[in-house]
Amino acid sequence: xxxxxxxxxxxxxxLIPRLREICGxxxxxxxxxxxxxxxxxxxTHHRSLPGVVVLPTTGEQVxxxxxxxxxxxxxxxxxxxxxxxxxxxxxxxxxxxxxxxxMRRIIEIDVDNECAVVEPGVANLDITRAAAPHGYYxxxxxxxxxVCSVGGNVAENSGGAHCLKYGFTVNHVRGLDVVTPAxxxxxxxxxSPNAHGYDLIGxxxxxxxxxxxxxxxxxxxTRSPQKTVTLLSAFHSMDxxxxxVGDIIAAGVLPSAVEMMDALAIEAAEExxxxxxxxxxxxxxxxxxxxxxxEVDAQLAEVERLCHGAGSFETRTAVDDQERARxxxxxxxxxxxxxxxxxxxxxxxxxxxxxxxxxVLRAIAALSASSGISVANVFHAGDGNLHPLVxxxxxxxxxxxxxxxxxxxxxxxxxxxxxxxxxEHGVGVDKVCTMPRMYGPDxxxxxxxxxxxxxxxxxxxxxxxxxxxRLCGEQPGVRxxxxxxxxxxQAEQF
Amino acid sequence: xxxxxxxxxxxxxxLIPRLREICGxxxxxxxxxxxxxxxxxxxTHHRSLPGVVVLPTTGEQVxxxxxxxxxxxxxxxxxxxxxxxxxxxxxxxxxxxxxxxxMRRIIEIDVDNECAVVEPGVANLDITRAAAPHGYYxxxxxxxxxVCSVGGNVAENSGGAHCLKYGFTVNHVRGLDVVTPAxxxxxxxxxSPNAHGYDLIGxxxxxxxxxxxxxxxxxxxTRSPQKTVTLLSAFHSMDxxxxxVGDIIAAGVLPSAVEMMDALAIEAAEExxxxxxxxxxxxxxxxxxxxxxxEVDAQLAEVERLCHGAGSFETRTAVDDQERARxxxxxxxxxxxxxxxxxxxxxxxxxxxxxxxxxVLRAIAALSASSGISVANVFHAGDGNLHPLVxxxxxxxxxxxxxxxxxxxxxxxxxxxxxxxxxEHGVGVDKVCTMPRMYGPDxxxxxxxxxxxxxxxxxxxxxxxxxxxRLCGEQPGVRxxxxxxxxxxQAEQF
Numbered sequence: 001x002x003x004x005x006x007x008x009x010x011x012x013x014x015l016i017p018r019l020r021e022i023c024g025x026x027x028x029x030x031x032x033x034x035x036x037x038x039x040x041x042x043x044t045h046h047r048s049l050p051g052v053v054v055l056p057t058t059g060e061q062v063x064x065x066x067x068x069x070x071x072x073x074x075x076x077x078x079x080x081x082x083x084x085x086x087x088x089x090x091x092x093x094x095x096x097x098x099x100x101x102x103m104r105r106i107i108e109i110d111v112d113n114e115c116a117v118v119e120p121g122v123a124n125l126d127i128t129r130a131a132a133p134h135g136y137y138x139x140x141x142x143x144x145x146x147v148c149s150v151g152g153n154v155a156e157n158s159g160g161a162h163c164l165k166y167g168f169t170v171n172h173v174r175g176l177d178v179v180t181p182a183x184x185x186x187x188x189x190x191x192s193p194n195a196h197g198y199d200l201i202g203x204x205x206x207x208x209x210x211x212x213x214x215x216x217x218x219x220x221x222t223r224s225p226q227k228t229v230t231l232l233s234a235f236h237s238m239d240x241x242x243x244x245v246g247d248i249i250a251a252g253v254l255p256s257a258v259e260m261m262d263a264l265a266i267e268a269a270e271e272x273x274x275x276x277x278x279x280x281x282x283x284x285x286x287x288x289x290x291x292x293x294x295e296v297d298a299q300l301a302e303v304e305r306l307c308h309g310a311g312s313f314e315t316r317t318a319v320d321d322q323e324r325a326r327x328x329x330x331x332x333x334x335x336x337x338x339x340x341x342x343x344x345x346x347x348x349x350x351x352x353x354x355x356x357x358x359x360v361l362r363a364i365a366a367l368s369a370s371s372g373i374s375v376a377n378v379f380h381a382g383d384g385n386l387h388p389l390v391x392x393x394x395x396x397x398x399x400x401x402x403x404x405x406x407x408x409x410x411x412x413x414x415x416x417x418x419x420x421x422x423x424e425h426g427v428g429v430d431k432v433c434t435m436p437r438m439y440g441p442d443x444x445x446x447x448x449x450x451x452x453x454x455x456x457x458x459x460x461x462x463x464x465x466x467x468x469x470r471l472c473g474e475q476p477g478v479r480x481x482x483x484x485x486x487x488x489x490q491a492e493q494f
Numbered sequence: 495x496x497x498x499x500x501x502x503x504x505x506x507x508x509l510i511p512r513l514r515e516i517c518g519x520x521x522x523x524x525x526x527x528x529x530x531x532x533x534x535x536x537x538t539h540h541r542s543l544p545g546v547v548v549l550p551t552t553g554e555q556v557x558x559x560x561x562x563x564x565x566x567x568x569x570x571x572x573x574x575x576x577x578x579x580x581x582x583x584x585x586x587x588x589x590x591x592x593x594x595x596x597m598r599r600i601i602e603i604d605v606d607n608e609c610a611v612v613e614p615g616v617a618n619l620d621i622t623r624a625a626a627p628h629g630y631y632x633x634x635x636x637x638x639x640x641v642c643s644v645g646g647n648v649a650e651n652s653g654g655a656h657c658l659k660y661g662f663t664v665n666h667v668r669g670l671d672v673v674t675p676a677x678x679x680x681x682x683x684x685x686s687p688n689a690h691g692y693d694l695i696g697x698x699x700x701x702x703x704x705x706x707x708x709x710x711x712x713x714x715x716t717r718s719p720q721k722t723v724t725l726l727s728a729f730h731s732m733d734x735x736x737x738x739v740g741d742i743i744a745a746g747v748l749p750s751a752v753e754m755m756d757a758l759a760i761e762a763a764e765e766x767x768x769x770x771x772x773x774x775x776x777x778x779x780x781x782x783x784x785x786x787x788x789e790v791d792a793q794l795a796e797v798e799r800l801c802h803g804a805g806s807f808e809t810r811t812a813v814d815d816q817e818r819a820r821x822x823x824x825x826x827x828x829x830x831x832x833x834x835x836x837x838x839x840x841x842x843x844x845x846x847x848x849x850x851x852x853x854v855l856r857a858i859a860a861l862s863a864s865s866g867i868s869v870a871n872v873f874h875a876g877d878g879n880l881h882p883l884v885x886x887x888x889x890x891x892x893x894x895x896x897x898x899x900x901x902x903x904x905x906x907x908x909x910x911x912x913x914x915x916x917x918e919h920g921v922g923v924d925k926v927c928t929m930p931r932m933y934g935p936d937x938x939x940x941x942x943x944x945x946x947x948x949x950x951x952x953x954x955x956x957x958x959x960x961x962x963x964r965l966c967g968e969q970p971g972v973r974x975x976x977x978x979x980x981x982x983x984q985a986e987q988f
Binding site for chain 2: 112113114135157170171180184185186187188190191198199200201202203205206207223226249252254291292293294295297298299353354355418420440442443445446447449450451452453454
């Protein structure tokens with residue numbers, strides 16, 4: 001067998017014919033060149049060639065694949081569109097990569113019950129496209145929404161700029177067909193919003209592929225607002241901008257989005273897309289208001305007044321789509337734009353209580369000054385979800401490692417201020433060894449109880465989400481083995 | 495030992511001294527007369543004397559009690575204020591009843607982060623009382639909110655009239671300190687709204703005491719609305735009222751509450767509290783709107799127009815608290831009022847997709863006509879949560895049983911129409927044998943996976959929530975033993 005067709009793990013060879021029976025000949029990829037396409041997700045510095053790739057087209061096929069994996073103790077990794085930023089879909093070299101990209105039917109737009117039933121490979125924005133003619137949209141809006149899959153959104157509990165008002169993916173999922181790691185097809189919830197008994201939808205959304213694969217997803221749809229207004233306000237300092245955010249929320253206004261950019265992020269965006277933000281701004285705030293016209297008009301006046309009161313030196317208001325797009329252009333291009341002012345960068349993702357934002361931003365500035373490593377800040381200010389961009393030159397020896405240190409220190413700042421190590425990108429491989437900084441041994445063991453209940457053999461997206469000594473070395477809070485309760489002598493209690 | 499002091503189960507005798515060490519001498523009740531106080535919750539036809547009652551004052555005491563139970567394989571049942579309506583807090587005769595009524599400190603009202611930290615015994619309405627001076631309230635409002643405990647709300651994922659707009663308990667819980675059935679004290683979530691990894695808060699809220707006991711609860715607070723308007727609209731038929739509900743939602747208006755009563759419920763309320771609803775109404779709709787004044791005014795005009803268009807013959811609007819109270823008086827007294835027109839009744843609780851309401855209400859009317867058993871309807875129309883009151887005379891032999899049959903048939907109607915067997919009262923003992931009508935064996939086994947992960951010994955509120963053959967007889971979907979995966983030969987997979 002030539003290098004181009006060899007399956008990495010010989011143990012998988014025996015499974016290939018059965019996988020072909022299940023998914024059809026063109027639903028199983030074994031060629032190295034084909035498999036290479038899937039070797040990373042959006043976090044491209046983690047790479048690993050999948051043992052074999054399957055492209056099922058139905059929930060029954062997914063169930064049959066997972067049953068086969070379960071029978072043979074073979075690991076599997078679910079993957080949607082591969083836009084994730086925590087290497088949650090990093091393939092297993094000796095496992096099966098289950099790609100949902102061929103499951104992209106929108107099964108139903110149920111206007112009366114304000115919900116959509118879709119397959120996991122459907123792109124996030126395609127739900128909104130299908131619902132828009134009926135006056136509805138799908139609210140969670142990760143920045144990759146044009147391409148990212150709803151199944152991936154479910155796995156990561158994805159957020160977006162408008163989750164301040166409308167909540168994360170978990171707040172919109174009403175029903176799930178799920179294949180468990182044992183290959184059982186289970187239905188959770190349905191079209192009615194009320195669940196009872198265990199809310200396994202809550203546990204499944206955000207479980208990063210460790211509890212199984214969602215094969216059919218029912219999401220609530222949100223009424224398209226009567227009016228939307230976007231406001232851009234410029235400040236001479238981040239402190240002043242932060243004060244405006246606090247004042248807006250304290251006044252009882254709940255904007256659909258409150259985004260903030262610092263001087264370095266503005267500079268990058270300006271160079272990249274000439275977004276024409278107010279000259280001399282050390283901070284810009286983008287505030288979006290939506291709802292009934294009467295409400296939006298009243299709130300707009302209030303927000304303008306509060307921004308001015310906090311020290312804004314210029315505020316612009318956009319009322320049509322074209323003007324709105326111009327305001328959002330700088331914000332939406334900021335991540336990519338940073339690539340023009342720095343050869344390389346790390347996108348960090350952490351959360352702090354909104355009230356801690358000013359302190360944490362000052363501490364990040366101090367960290368940047370003392371380390372000599374630039375940090376640009378672009379973030380969801382309304383819900384305290386930071387996205388610091390840690391800049392470095394990857395041609396300079398050791399620069400990447402120093403940037404990693406600063407990036408990690410920012411997470412410690414988040415934890416110290418009562419926040420968390422990820423807001424919307426997930427844990428995946430990227431932050432698995434950071435978990436013990438945030439959770440104690442009992443907390444991690446409780447998470448593990450749930451994981452092992454669904455996946456005792458440890459075949460569902462292994463080495464993601466929860467730390468082990470093999471992954472992270474001996475640390476306080478890292479489980480000693482794959483069955484901590486047995487290893488730690490507590491098994492008798494159970 | 496006299497009857498009045500004898501502990502029912504001798505096996506518990508050995509534990510009493512240790513429980514007294516943990517909870518103090520006055521924190522352990524063994525007298526029969528004292529224990530009798532706790533023999534039922536709000537569903538009073540289920541009664542059982544607890545083996546022993548403990549009244550811990552701290553999370554550490556709860557942990558020590560549960561550790562003791564775990565060591566001795568003794569069952570425990572958590573209880574809040576005992577207002578539940580599914581016998582979820584029915585005591586175990588050979589177990590420990592863990593009552594949280596002495597844990598009623600409001601630890602913190604954190605206005606900046608819009609949340610409250612409370613102990614589980616705090617009454618629901620007391621959070622709102624503490625938050626009100628700051629311009630906030632706690633949104634979930636079960637009708638028992640004056641007395642029901644937040645811990646009980648968490649166990650049952652309680653709703654209320656205003657959950658249409660604001661969501662259930664699970665949508666408001668941000669953080670939990672939980673004692674697991676093994677006696678471990680675990681912290682889930684915190685003050686930041688964003689969780690990551692497994693959303694065990696989602697799984698714990700609504701778990702009816704089967705996954706442990708919450709000892710500290712962080713809930714989000716909601717801004718008191720600038721304006722609230724309540725509207726009462728009367729119709730000549732339930733169909734017309736139902737049409738109005740559909741039209742309101744279809745118009746994109748999201749009221750904070752949409753309640754509906756039928757002729758029999760109106761008649762009962764009229765006799766009991768002389769609520770003075772419009773004469774000749776076959777249905778009344780109560781619609782509450784809240785939010786910024788500008789929005790509420792615009793929506794009020796729209797709702798009045800839609801009610802009129804659907805055939806309302808009279809609409810009243812209340813703008814001050816006194817007028818609002820008058821409108822709500824009939825609705826809030828309806829359950830108790832039915833006691834004046836019928837010697838006994840069953841309060842049923844089921845959910846249907848809102849669009850199925852007219853069909854289901856017509857089917858309930860047909861069921862009532864064919865069985866000769868009266869059914870009064872008082873319900874949360876906006877989210878399809880029915881509360882049919884099945885009336886009967888308990889002095890008449892067999893009448894109770896016939897009412898049970900009608901009550902059960904109503905649940906079947908809910909299931910047939912894509913709904914569920916409980917909206918907000920929970921499963922408890924009351925509906926445990928109804929679960930297989932709604933869930934298949936794989937679904938129930940998946941629920942059981944989670945339960946057994948936390949509680950392998952089966953000591954946490956046993957015989958509630960999930961059916962067993964001992965409880966329900968052999969039915970399709972009922973687990974064959976307490977460890978179904980072992981019993982059904984699937985253990986090797988795990």
